[in-house]
Each structure stands twice: as structure tokens, then as C-alpha cells.
Amino acid sequence: MHISEGVLSASVLAGGGALTVIGTIIGLKRVSYDRIMSVAILSSAFFVASLVHLPVGPGSVHLLLNGLMGLILGWACFPALLAALFLQAVFFQFGGIIVLGVNTFNMAAPALLCSCFLRPWLFAPGFKGAAAAYVGGFFSVLLSSLCVAFCLALTDEGFIKTAGILVATHFPIMIIEGFVTMFIVSFLTRVQPDIFQMAKPR
Amino acid sequence: MSETPLFELKHISFKYPDSEHLVLDRVDFALGERKIGLIGANGSGKTTLFHVIMGLQTPLSGKVLFHGRPVRNKSEFREMRKDVGLIFQNADDQLFSPTVIEDVAFGPLNLGESPDDAGKIARKTLADLGLSGLESRITHRLSGGEKKLVSLATILAMNPKALLIDEPTNDLDPATRARLITILNELNQPCVIISHDWDFLAETVQDIFGLDHGRIIRCEKADLHNHPHAHPFGGQPHHHV
Amino acid sequence: MLEEPFSRGDSFFHRANPGMKIISAAALTLVVALSRDFVPVFAGLFVSLLLLVFARLDSRMVFRRMLAVNGFIAFLWLTLPLTYGGDVLMSVGPLALSGGGVRLAALITLKSNAIFLFFIVLVATSTVAELGHGLEALQMPPKLCFLMLFTYRYLFVISSEYHRLARAAVIRCFNPGTNRHTYRTYAHLFAMTLVKSWNRSQRVRDAMLLRGFNGRFYPMREQTITGLDRVFFAGMLVTVIIIALMEFI
Numbered sequence: 001m002h003i004s005e006g007v008l009s010a011s012v013l014a015g016g017g018a019l020t021v022i023g024t025i026i027g028l029k030r031v032s033y034d035r036i037m038s039v040a041i042l043s044s045a046f047f048v049a050s051l052v053h054l055p056v057g058p059g060s061v062h063l064l065l066n067g068l069m070g071l072i073l074g075w076a077c078f079p080a081l082l083a084a085l086f087l088q089a090v091f092f093q094f095g096g097i098i099v100l101g102v103n104t105f106n107m108a109a110p111a112l113l114c115s116c117f118l119r120p121w122l123f124a125p126g127f128k129g130a131a132a133a134y135v136g137g138f139f140s141v142l143l144s145s146l147c148v149a150f151c152l153a154l155t156d157e158g159f160i161k162t163a164g165i166l167v168a169t170h171f172p173i174m175i176i177e178g179f180v181t182m183f184i185v186s187f188l189t190r191v192q193p194d195i196f197q198m199a200k201p202r
Numbered sequence: 203m204s205e206t207p208l209f210e211l212k213h214i215s216f217k218y219p220d221s222e223h224l225v226l227d228r229v230d231f232a233l234g235e236r237k238i239g240l241i242g243a244n245g246s247g248k249t250t251l252f253h254v255i256m257g258l259q260t261p262l263s264g265k266v267l268f269h270g271r272p273v274r275n276k277s278e279f280r281e282m283r284k285d286v287g288l289i290f291q292n293a294d295d296q297l298f299s300p301t302v303i304e305d306v307a308f309g310p311l312n313l314g315e316s317p318d319d320a321g322k323i324a325r326k327t328l329a330d331l332g333l334s335g336l337e338s339r340i341t342h343r344l345s346g347g348e349k350k351l352v353s354l355a356t357i358l359a360m361n362p363k364a365l366l367i368d369e370p371t372n373d374l375d376p377a378t379r380a381r382l383i384t385i386l387n388e389l390n391q392p393c394v395i396i397s398h399d400w401d402f403l404a405e406t407v408q409d410i411f412g413l414d415h416g417r418i419i420r421c422e423k424a425d426l427h428n429h430p431h432a433h434p435f436g437g438q439p440h441h442h443v
Numbered sequence: 444m445l446e447e448p449f450s451r452g453d454s455f456f457h458r459a460n461p462g463m464k465i466i467s468a469a470a471l472t473l474v475v476a477l478s479r480d481f482v483p484v485f486a487g488l489f490v491s492l493l494l495l496v497f498a499r500l501d502s503r504m505v506f507r508r509m510l511a512v513n514g515f516i517a518f519l520w521l522t523l524p525l526t527y528g529g530d531v532l533m534s535v536g537p538l539a540l541s542g543g544g545v546r547l548a549a550l551i552t553l554k555s556n557a558i559f560l561f562f563i564v565l566v567a568t569s570t571v572a573e574l575g576h577g578l579e580a581l582q583m584p585p586k587l588c589f590l591m592l593f594t595y596r597y598l599f600v601i602s603s604e605y606h607r608l609a610r611a612a613v614i615r616c617f618n619p620g621t622n623r624h625t626y627r628t629y630a631h632l633f634a635m636t637l638v639k640s641w642n643r644s645q646r647v648r649d650a651m652l653l654r655g656f657n658g659r660f661y662p663m664r665e666q667t668i669t670g671l672d673r674v675f676f677a678g679m680l681v682t683v684i685i686i687a688l689m690e691f692i
Contacts, residue, residue: 002515003515004512004515004516004551004555005472005476005554005555005558005559005562006475006476006551006553006554006555006557006558007515007519007551007554007555008476009477010477013476024587025584028584028586028587028590031586033586033589034648034652036586036589036590036593037593037644037647037648037651038641038644038645038648039590040590040593040594040596040597040644041593041597041601041637041640041641041643041644042637043590043594043597044594044595044597044598044600044601044640045601045633045636045637045640047594047598048598048601048602048605048636049633051602052605052629052633054619054625054626054629055619055620055621055625056621057621063629063633065633079586079587079590080590080594082587083587083590083591083594084594086591087571087591087594087595087598089562089566090447090566090567090571090574091445091446091447092508092511092512093508093511093512093559093562093563093567094511094512096472096558096559096562097465097468097469097472097562097566098469098472098473098476099476156547158523158526158527158528158529158541158543158544158547159523159527160526161522161526161527162518162519162522162523162526165522165526166518176626179623179626179627179630180626180629180630180633181630182630183626183627183630183631183634184630184633184634184637186300187300187630187631187634187635187638188634188637188638190300190301190340191300191340191342191343191634191635191638192342192637192638192641192642195637195638195641256614258610258613258614280616280618283613283614283615283616284616287614288614290611294639295607295608295610295611296611297611297635298608298611298612298631298632298635299631299635300631300634304631308612308615308617308628309615309616311624312615312616312617312618313616342635342638342639356615357615360615360616
């Protein structure tokens, strides 16, 4: 869900960039040096996830997993996603330098929001925990695509219908992200629960 | 052997993309009814041979035959994998489900069993291997020996007609090693076992082949004999497992 | 898959100071991205093509990447001309092609591709390790550079870990489809990759602390700024200013 370079207006680029700088500064403050390696692991995992293609009907989609990043990392998902998106730009030239701030914000802010609201329920046994994880995966993608749509619409009103189509085409991805996030969270809470200690401020 | 072997390799050559050296050089190989041991130095291509058989690596030339018919594309390999099970050298590469029962049931589910039946098959397989009680354990936290036996269970649950086992005795303690020998001897399926461990092969297989410079050579079956050895309390009466 | 195909080579851009290259790329990107007129965008595209010639990159690879990057652009071409509104260029049945939409899509296409080429020539010609140290030299927070370098380091570890596990699913006849079993399996493969990498990161941290790591990497090769770097950088800035001025002519 990268916006290409050369699409957005100056004010949108500046706004997204500024918000990402703030998020990244707060995120970095909350991570001590000896935990950076664990954050890096999750950034790389996020990058690798974007290379994993899941079948949907006749086509395929790739995973986003920004919701999972938010649930695990909290504020630290800002620097983590910034690093991952920068590397995606270097490796595959998706996105770019100037639009990096907007792209990071569009992925990280929804993830952080979901994390704030859902974490209290995440560790509840049974349906509650599973539902919280599903909602986290689903809404992170939904909100991210809405952020992208909003950036486009702010740039030029003529983009509004295009933006609407963009949100609609992400609908299947939201459903799949919900399931995948739910299964991953269920796996991690059983096998390596301390992974979720990352988000706690020290 | 008069009837068609389960699978055969005909003139298989293989090299890795970034190297000039042929890992497999026109290898012919067939698995009939017997248990076969395969030895060779590190890097001699034993594991590659297994991966070529399973279709994980594509050979430079030559073909893989399954029931006498060539296996060429993805779906034909998928058919073959229903009947030929591969157990990786490192059990950590094989197990990926949160709990043991889910991992063992994964294969049967892929073969089209219902979740209930897959669960039953998984439980029975674990019981047959003497692993009852591990069902709801977290696979990631099992001991090395338990992981090895569970990874064997994940393949046996699919009821394969033949097994390829890659270095099963690596890092096993003597008790688990003995248990593995018993299990393998009770299996009716033909299998190919890669091992550096001559003693282990002597107790489990009927023929031993070597892989050297990309070629398969037949080795004479080793004769059982004694070596002097040492360990603590060796002077007291004892027996070895 | 995980390669940096453009970082190998021996052109001027491969040897130039990474920090200066990053700033040049950012400035060129900014000035082209914000243009609303075709003239400066064409000028930008011309400069980017010129740079590409001097970088002597594998042209097949550049073309392949260019196609991939134009996915979002293709989506804009499919939607914008039909939905933008305003003046009608031509109409076929109920579909009206908007002149404004076509103009905007064309402008964005040119901009994106010019900027893509700036990026390939000025950023992708350095390895990530060099870029990390370059960013540090530009006074980016060291923690962020550290995070980026480690993310990069683990990419290969994690992706090969994932592929090893995926192999285990393949040999057990896993046949992906549109169903719950498929999504659960991918989730398990991914989560197990995460758990193993996580535990590995704890061990790496311990190993680094034992070797006296204090939160700073020392690059093996100091990045120096040569006279040629300064001349190039000045040239790029002049180019940026000229393109910016074109906007107002």
C-alpha cells in the first residue's frame, strides 16, 4: 500500500513527514539499545511478510501485518515500519525518500491505534482474545487504506473516486489479515508470550 | 527385483546455480522393498539427492520416476509426496505448528482428512511411537530427541509408502538413539537413511551405498565387530544399548 | 530475491559519498514531485536519464524494476481518467474520459519514473550498510540507523528461515487455496519464523554485549568526501534550482 513518489501535494507530504518524525522520536525513546535488535527482528519479519503471497480465489495478495507490528511493538512500530519501508524502497524501489514519511504514517498510525484499544483484550482466553486479534488485523488494514485514500483526496479532489476504489479493493486483504493476525497472535501467546512485553514502556 | 521400484532416479545431474561443480553426476538410483543406507562426506550431495527426489530442487538433467512414470511438474510431485515422506536433518526445520498434535495432524489434513479424523490419526501415530502425552506440548519447547521423534510422527501420520530420512542420529542421546533404531526396525516401509554413523546403519538397513564425487557406489555391508572403548565406570559389569 | 543488484558496479555513483548522494536524491525528488507543470518534470526526466547513462547499470534489471514500480501508476490510469471529472476529452457510451484526469495521470507517470531513476542511480548504487553509515553521517539518530542496519542484517536470516519452514509444509502435501487451513498454515509458518528469529536475536544481543558492544558501530571503511563529491553535489544543487525556476517561467 505504498503511494508512489510524485503523487502527493507538498502539504500532505510535509504533514505526513512531520507526524512520522514525532512518532519515530517517541518510538525510539521507548526502546533501549539492548532491545533494538528485537525491534529489528520484527521490522525484517514485516519486510519478509510482504514477500509472502497468499492465494485468494484465482489471484493472490501479499501480507501486510502492520496490525501485528502495532500489537507487539506499540509506539516502536513507527521506527520499525520506517526502517522496513526504507529498505523496501532500496530493494524494490517501492515508495521513495520524500513520500517515506507519509507511507510510514499510513501504516504505523492505524497499527498504533489498534494496539492502544485492543491490547487489554489480547490475552483474554478463548473468543475474546481471538476476536481482539482479528479486529486488530482487519482494522489496521482498513484504517491504512483509509489513510491512503485521505492523503490522495487531500492532494486533489479529483482523486476521491480513485481513493474509494482503492479502499474497496483492499477489502479481501482486510479479511485475510484478520485471520492471519488472529492465528499468529494465538500462536505467539501460547509459544512465546514474552514477545508481547516489547510494547511496555520501560 | 522384477517389479517396478517405487521410485527411481535416471542419470540425474545437479549443480547449484553459483557453482561449477556437479553435486550429482549422472546418478542412477532405485528404491525397492529394502531399507538402504547412504553415506558420504559432508557436502557430497546426499541431502541434495533427497531434495531432488522430492522435487524441492530441479536437476540439471535426468529424470525422477515414480511407479515407473516420470514426475515432471508440481502436481505430479504433489502426488508423489503423498507416498514418499522426507524427514529433514534438523527437526527444527520440520516443525512449525504451535502444539505437537497440530503438527502431526497437518499432513493428514492436507491429504483431505476431516479435522476429527486427522486428530484421531495423529493421536494414534503418536501412541504407536510411544509419544502419548506429548499431544498438547508446545513443539518449540520439546527436547531435541522429542523433536526428532515428533518429526518422524508428522511424516508417518501420512502413511507413506517409503521414507527418506536425513541424518537421524545427529545430536541424539544414546537412549533416544536406541529408541529410534527400534522404531525404524518395526517399520514395514522401505526407506533410505543418510547417516555418518556406520553402527546405526548396521543395525537398521540391509544395503549401504556411498556417494562420492557425485556418483553412487555400492559399499559392502559392514561386518559387526568390536572396538575397545572407554567411559566412566567402564570397569564394572554393564551392557550397552 | 533479496539482492541489491544496483549496488554492484564501478561507476562514479558507486564510489561517491553516500550521504551526499542521499541529499541530492532527496532534493531532486522534492523539486520534481512538487512540480505542477510538464516542463520541469520533463527536465527532471532528462536529468534522470542522463544520470542513468553514467551509472552504467544493468538495463534489463532497471526495466524490470520499472515495470513493477508502475503498478500503482497503472491503477491510477485505470481509475483517474474515468473518475476525475471536469472537461470531457471523449466519451464512449456511459464512460467519459476526463481531460484533467488524463493530464494528471500523465504528469504523475512522468514524475514517478523520473524519481524512480534518481533513486536507482543515487541511492540503490550504495549497499544498505553504506547507506546506514551515510545516514549516520547526516546526523540521523544513531538508534534509527542501528535499527535499520540490523533490520537489513536479519532480512536474509528471516527469509531463509521462513523458506526452510515453508519447505516442510510443501513436502507434507500442503496445497494452498482460499480457505481457513491455508491461512492458518501461513500464520503458523510465519509465527514460528518469528519465534525462532526472536530467540536468535536474544542470543546475538548477548554475544554482542560480551564483545563490548556499546551501541555504536564502527564502519570498516571511513566514508570520506572528496573534491569530486563536492563538485558533483554542487552540480546537483544547481540542477535542482534550475528545475525549480522552470516552474515559474
